[in-house]
Amino acid sequence: MIIVDDVYKRYRSDHGMGKWVLQGVSFTIPPKLNVGLVGRNGAGKSTLLRLIGGIDTPTRGLVERRCRVSWPMGFGGGLAASLTGRQNAKFVCRIHGHEEDLQDRLRYIEDFAELGESFDEPIKTYSSGMKSRLQFGLSLAFDFDVYISDEVTATGDAAFKDKAAAAFQALSDRAGLIMVSHGEGTLKEFCKAGIWLHEGRAYWFDSINDALTEYKKNLRR
Amino acid sequence: MRSSSLIAWTVWKALFLREAVARLSAGRAAWLWLLLEPVVHLVFIIVLFGFVLQRVVSGIDYSLFIATGILGFILARNTATRSKEAINANDTLFTYRQVFPVDTVLVRAALEGLLFLISALCLVTGLGLLGYEVFPHDFLRVLLAFAALWMAGIGLGLTFSVASQLIPESGKVSGMLFGPLYFLSGIMYPPSTIPPAYQSWFLLNPFVHGIETVRTGFFPQYHTIPGVSMGYLLAFAMVTICLGLALHVRFATRLVTK
Numbered sequence: 392m393i394i395v396d397d398v399y400k401r402y403r404s405d406h407g408m409g410k411w412v413l414q415g416v417s418f419t420i421p422p423k424l425n426v427g428l429v430g431r432n433g434a435g436k437s438t439l440l441r442l443i444g445g446i447d448t449p450t451r452g453l454v455e456r457r458c459r460v461s462w463p464m465g466f467g468g469g470l471a472a473s474l475t476g477r478q479n480a481k482f483v484c485r486i487h488g489h490e491e492d493l494q495d496r497l498r499y500i501e502d503f504a505e506l507g508e509s510f511d512e513p514i515k516t517y518s519s520g521m522k523s524r525l526q527f528g529l530s531l532a533f534d535f536d537v538y539i540s541d542e543v544t545a546t547g548d549a550a551f552k553d554k555a556a557a558a559f560q561a562l563s564d565r566a567g568l569i570m571v572s573h574g575e576g577t578l579k580e581f582c583k584a585g586i587w588l589h590e591g592r593a594y595w596f597d598s599i600n601d602a603l604t605e606y607k608k609n610l611r612r
Numbered sequence: 613m614r615s616s617s618l619i620a621w622t623v624w625k626a627l628f629l630r631e632a633v634a635r636l637s638a639g640r641a642a643w644l645w646l647l648l649e650p651v652v653h654l655v656f657i658i659v660l661f662g663f664v665l666q667r668v669v670s671g672i673d674y675s676l677f678i679a680t681g682i683l684g685f686i687l688a689r690n691t692a693t694r695s696k697e698a699i700n701a702n703d704t705l706f707t708y709r710q711v712f713p714v715d716t717v718l719v720r721a722a723l724e725g726l727l728f729l730i731s732a733l734c735l736v737t738g739l740g741l742l743g744y745e746v747f748p749h750d751f752l753r754v755l756l757a758f759a760a761l762w763m764a765g766i767g768l769g770l771t772f773s774v775a776s777q778l779i780p781e782s783g784k785v786s787g788m789l790f791g792p793l794y795f796l797s798g799i800m801y802p803p804s805t806i807p808p809a810y811q812s813w814f815l816l817n818p819f820v821h822g823i824e825t826v827r828t829g830f831f832p833q834y835h836t837i838p839g840v841s842m843g844y845l846l847a848f849a850m851v852t853i854c855l856g857l858a859l860h861v862r863f864a865t866r867l868v869t870k
Contacts, residue, residue, distance in 0.1 A: 402869065403866070403869075444709070445709045446707060446708075446709055446868060447865065447868065447869050448865050462707050462708050462709065468704055468707040469704055469708060470704060471634070471702075471704060471705070473634055474630070478630070478633060481626075481629075482627075482629075482630045483708070485622060485625060485626030485629070486619075486622060486626045486627075486708055486710055487710075488614050488619070488622050490622070490625075
């Protein structure tokens with residue numbers, strides 16, 4: 392379960408404090424529920440994911456994680472460009488305390504990402520789709536209760552999306568997913584519930600379809 | 613659930629391996645350049661000051677005099693500058709909650725110390741094979757002085773790493789610092805050649821105390837100037853380490869959020 396209680400967030404800019412990105416966001420994500428986050432560009436979706444992922448702290452309010460939450464995967468974050476896919480994977484296994492079964496995890500990541508020989512090439516030679524494959528494989532190699540994905544499926548090809556969706560189907564009895572995506576199909580495929588971020592506030596919908604409807608209605612206005 | 617100290621330990625181990633791989637696989641034969649850097653430096657200074665300018669230090673082999681100075685200075689400088697850049701170089705890793713900026717700084721300092729140890733041993737072995745008397749008469753004293761110089765480097769690295777993130781200009785200033793300090797640390801000349809009236813100013817530089825202590829431990833007949841004390845260098849190291857750690861605690865979230 393993840394509890395977000397009255398969270399405010401603004402960033403420090405070069406000219407003092409910036410404007411409020413989130414203003415009084417509150418919701419509770421129950422266990423094993425897949426939630427999609429929708430909103431315009433700049434509505435604070437990635438910020439919210441970073442707060443939930445615990446790599447940033449709210450300016451005011453509280454984020455409580457009563458479960459194991461993955462790091463937010465997305466846009467090449469967490470991968471060192473000069474090191475190979477395998478070296479990056481080893482690093483992530485080690486910091487998650489999997490020194491003993493390192494080889495098993497590596498094999499899983501290698502199989503899932505299907506990068507072939509590129510797995511032993513530096514990340515800087517990867518396309519964005521290849522990076523998402525690796526990132527997805529990396530986080531699925533560990534038993535988290537909630538996985539956080541920031542547009543990581545957007546750059547994958549159709550085969551990879553199907554594979555990722557199937558992996559989450561298989562996990563759905565023990566883990567949940569929080570994802571940001573601009574792909575309506577992706578959201579409907581992966582998520583049940585939805586959160587619509589609008590003008591610093593969050594609106595909870597039990598069905599992702601309702602969230603998308605509300606989001607699109609507002610875009611047109 | 614893993615305990616906090618176990619998590620920190622595994623993060624350090626993983627970061628250390630990662631840094632070592634990145635450092636030693638950067639370009640062709642990167643390890644060779646790591647070994648060559650102090651050697652080339654040393655040879656240049658010895659040729660310039662020893663052979664061309666005919667400098668001598670009474671009772672001591674000039675090459676070894678230079679070698680002790682350069683090794684001491686390089687250790688402190690490289691530790692400080694490499695660890696200062698650790699946060700920028702590793703900022704993608706803060707995606708993982710268990711990795712803190714201070715971890716990357718400390719791990720870099722540790723790696724720098726180990727690499728220094730290896731290259732210094734190679735250099736000393738090489739000089740020994742060339743017939744120089746490379747066994748220090750007071751080994752522990754030399755070791756302690758090097759350790760203190762390394763700690764001063766860690767302290768500066770910790771402090772500057774935060775300062776240069778909060779105020780980018782301070783990073784430039786701290787980068788310029790080591791240029792003048794190179795000439796003010798008594799690497800190429802014995803501090804006793806400095807006029808006594810200026811010696812108290814000269815001794816404000818903590819590196820002088822470390823380098824001179826290395827030399828008194830190395831050469832039994834070496835006379836340093838009064839006022840050289842390990843206590844000063846150790847105090848400097850402790851103060852900067854505590855200050856740096858405090859800054860890292862205080863600005864932990866600011867460093868991760870850009």
